[in-house]
Amino acid sequence: MLLNYIIGFIVPWIISIKYIMKNLNIFIVIAPIGTVFAYTINTWAYHSHYWKVSPERFNYYSTLPYDLGLYPVYACLMIVFIKNKKANPYFIVLIASIIITFLEYIALMMDIVIYTNGWNIFFTFISYLLPLLLVYWYYLLAIHRNILKNI
Numbered sequence: 001m002l003l004n005y006i007i008g009f010i011v012p013w014i015i016s017i018k019y020i021m022k023n024l025n026i027f028i029v030i031a032p033i034g035t036v037f038a039y040t041i042n043t044w045a046y047h048s049h050y051w052k053v054s055p056e057r058f059n060y061y062s063t064l065p066y067d068l069g070l071y072p073v074y075a076c077l078m079i080v081f082i083k084n085k086k087a088n089p090y091f092i093v094l095i096a097s098i099i100i101t102f103l104e105y106i107a108l109m110m111d112i113v114i115y116t117n118g119w120n121i122f123f124t125f126i127s128y129l130l131p132l133l134l135v136y137w138y139y140l141l142a143i144h145r146n147i148l149k150n151i
Helices: 002-022 024-047 056-068 070-084 089-109 121-144
Strands: 051-053 113-115
Touching: 002 024, 002 056, 002 070, 024 051, 024 056, 024 070, 024 121, 051 056, 056 070, 070 089, 070 121, 089 113, 089 121
Parallel strands: none
Antiparallel strands: 051 113
């Protein structure tokens, strides 16, 4: 479980601290919605028996560090990247989904994540693509409602 906290929570926040300080408003607005999506999907998948995260004896608490760390930080960094680049934002969402799916594939190969009940890497990709797309649309809504300024 300690490894989950290090990889899933501590490392993502430490790596992103520079971007947090430069884009604090984005992190304040986007991180909570990223956490909500991550927690919702992980809880649903756990109770539907689609995947397990080691150590299994901690049940869905094993995903909590990722729900509060890696996934919201990743969503925020994606939005920062969209804000700062001239590339098509939907292309960035697609690439971000592919990258995070690849990272989970590595975890799958290391038996950190175990798929069951027919779950596969394609479903994992969709489970990242849809929330990241919703995060982007939420970002656009925040700009439209003047919650965030598109600077």
